[in-house]
Amino acid sequence: MMPLVYDRTDSDVQQARVILASGRNAAERLKGCYDHVDRNRVGLAVNELAAWMRINGYRTNARGLTDWRQDSMVTRQRGEMLLESVAAVRRDFVTFLDTPRLPDSLFVMNHHNANALERVLADLQEMVSWIERNRDMYFSDITFYQ
Numbered sequence: 347m348m349p350l351v352y353d354r355t356d357s358d359v360q361q362a363r364v365i366l367a368s369g370r371n372a373a374e375r376l377k378g379c380y381d382h383v384d385r386n387r388v389g390l391a392v393n394e395l396a397a398w399m400r401i402n403g404y405r406t407n408a409r410g411l412t413d414w415r416q417d418s419m420v421t422r423q424r425g426e427m428l429l430e431s432v433a434a435v436r437r438d439f440v441t442f443l444d445t446p447r448l449p450d451s452l453f454v455m456n457h458h459n460a461n462a463l464e465r466v467l468a469d470l471q472e473m474v475s476w477i478e479r480n481r482d483m484y485f486s487d488i489t490f491y492q
Contacts, residue, residue, distance in 0.1 A: 352465035354457035382414035408434035425452040445469040
């Protein structure tokens with residue numbers, strides 16, 4: 347599963363503002379910005395999780411958007427679709443008690459909302475990994491009687 351980013355800080359945002367305000371191009375991705383690469387990463391993670399869920403008997407209608415481009419506008423509708431895709435996999439699977447709530451809206455995207463969005467997906471990925479590592483524990487001791 348693809349690694350997600352959920353540890354953005356105020357200093358990441360400040361650093362990105364300084365670099366972008368100076369007119370310089372950042373040599374590496376700016377953690378304090380949220381752009382098409384991040385949105386596509388979220389969409390791919392949703393699709394990976396949803397595919398795993400379907401293969402393993404869970405019902406989900408989740409479908410992540412993965413067609414974001416650098417010049418893509420984040421309309422209210424597409425922002426809601428992004429948020430709903432994450433909400434769908436969260437709703438259709440199990441999460442940890444400390445998995446954060448999703449933001450009510452992505453209309454105002456800040457690093458707290460971005461962290462929450464990707465942390466939910468990271469927690470779901472961790473749960474899938476745990477299930478995969480422990481799959482035999484649940485099925486090895488089952489005895490069928492005739």
